[in-house]
Amino acid sequence: MSAHARCACQNVLVKQEFAESPRSSVGLEWEIMLADPDTGDLVGRAPELLAALEDESEPERYTVTGELLTNTIEVTSGIGDDVGHAISDIAAAIAAVRATTDPAGIELLSAGSHPFAQWFDQQVTDKSRYHQLIERTQWWGRNMMIWGIHVHVGVEDRDKVMPIIGALSAYLPHLQALASSSPFWAGEQTGYASNRALVFQQLPTAGLPWPLHTWTEFESYMGDMVRTGVMADASEVRWDIRPAPRWGTIEVRACDGMSTLTELASVAALVQVLVEHFSRMLDEGRLLPSLPAWFHRENKWRAARYGLDARIIVDAVGTQAPVHEHLSRTIDDLAPIAAELGCAAEFAGLDTILDGGASYARQIEVARAADGDLREVVQHLIREFRSGPETSVP
Numbered sequence: 001m002s003a004h005a006r007c008a009c010q011n012v013l014v015k016q017e018f019a020e021s022p023r024s025s026v027g028l029e030w031e032i033m034l035a036d037p038d039t040g041d042l043v044g045r046a047p048e049l050l051a052a053l054e055d056e057s058e059p060e061r062y063t064v065t066g067e068l069l070t071n072t073i074e075v076t077s078g079i080g081d082d083v084g085h086a087i088s089d090i091a092a093a094i095a096a097v098r099a100t101t102d103p104a105g106i107e108l109l110s111a112g113s114h115p116f117a118q119w120f121d122q123q124v125t126d127k128s129r130y131h132q133l134i135e136r137t138q139w140w141g142r143n144m145m146i147w148g149i150h151v152h153v154g155v156e157d158r159d160k161v162m163p164i165i166g167a168l169s170a171y172l173p174h175l176q177a178l179a180s181s182s183p184f185w186a187g188e189q190t191g192y193a194s195n196r197a198l199v200f201q202q203l204p205t206a207g208l209p210w211p212l213h214t215w216t217e218f219e220s221y222m223g224d225m226v227r228t229g230v231m232a233d234a235s236e237v238r239w240d241i242r243p244a245p246r247w248g249t250i251e252v253r254a255c256d257g258m259s260t261l262t263e264l265a266s267v268a269a270l271v272q273v274l275v276e277h278f279s280r281m282l283d284e285g286r287l288l289p290s291l292p293a294w295f296h297r298e299n300k301w302r303a304a305r306y307g308l309d310a311r312i313i314v315d316a317v318g319t320q321a322p323v324h325e326h327l328s329r330t331i332d333d334l335a336p337i338a339a340e341l342g343c344a345a346e347f348a349g350l351d352t353i354l355d356g357g358a359s360y361a362r363q364i365e366v367a368r369a370a371d372g373d374l375r376e377v378v379q380h381l382i383r384e385f386r387s388g389p390e391t392s393v394p
Helices: 003-012 046-057 083-101 128-142 158-179 195-200 215-227 261-283 293-309 323-341 344-356 359-369 374-387
Strands: 026-035 063-066 072-076 107-109 149-154 241-244 249-252 311-313 320-322
Touching: 026 083, 026 261, 026 374, 046 063, 046 072, 046 083, 063 083, 072 083, 083 107, 083 261, 083 344, 107 374, 149 261, 158 215, 158 241, 158 249, 158 261, 158 293, 158 323, 195 293, 261 323, 261 344, 293 311, 293 323, 293 359, 311 323, 320 323, 323 344, 359 374
Parallel strands: none
Antiparallel strands: 026 072, 026 107, 026 149, 063 072, 149 249, 241 249, 311 320
16 A cells, blocks of 8 residues: 555544434523623622532533633533423523622623623633643634634434535524624724624634535544644534534534523524424435635625625525515425424514614614713623613613
8 A cells, every 4th residue: 555545544534423313402501691781891700600500400401511711601401302492591690600609799691792881801721631621722712702602403314414414504594694693892893793703713713614415524524633633533623514423413513502592592592493404315325515715704794794785696696685585485485394494483583683683783773872971882792691682771
């Protein structure tokens, strides 16, 4: 065997088992900020809260855990039969968290970024994997003051995973636009609907998924990454959409932190419906739609910059359309699948976001009405997290 042949064989050494998962089941993760109720600034009090919260969640379907920074907790659902099932877990988790944070004088909010907090005032959670991340990534790692949601959808056949990820990538700008909630960064209006999207991709292994077409190609990629010390396992793949072999799911990670539970439910419903739609196409032997990688990259930037006002590239020949308009057509086309999956109500909430605007637009409106006082934006986000989207400036 030649040296070249031996090298080629080494490219597929890391086998990736894919867990069994019910088709189109749903799991949700929501990263939440801890804030002072008066100043609106972040407070690094997660460690003092989590000892009790983690124990209390042990017998429950949901979990409550820490994150990279001590100003953050994450709530995670169990495996939901439908979106409503997973959302009920998240609601129960939030209620449990509030039972601890309300007496402690801590408020909760969620968005892709905090409007005015500074990275150098935050503390990293004392866990070795977080310290290793910061040691490697340095300034960019310390600047990861970002919050997001992760939506898992079960896939029954691992051979479907990479093709579905490829097709789903064309809808990343739609998801990103709906979820955009980070127009401010360290006290400044950035001009972007989702500043988080561009900050997060600075981490190694983050950003758009590589255009891999088969599970074997993904295993080859993992072999290269492990062999060269880039990562230890698949959990360190930080793509905007990634396989989650441990859970048997496709995981969408592109979205900013949703500011309300109802909007989280709607975006989760869109992810679930899209995955099921593409899964059915594969069952029928149909070719899934795809875009060149350079169009995906441009679409991501446009959605981050303009949110729901973005004009995106929607097919391989370069046809362009307003993302708002393309979303409306997609919602109409896929509504029957949403009904079959039992998430019609949550799916219909997408129209509410399109009509009323995403969180980034509401935040900008509040800041404008408050003459640029970003403390008012934080109070607005605190109210929304408790009560739902505000349709007008208070």
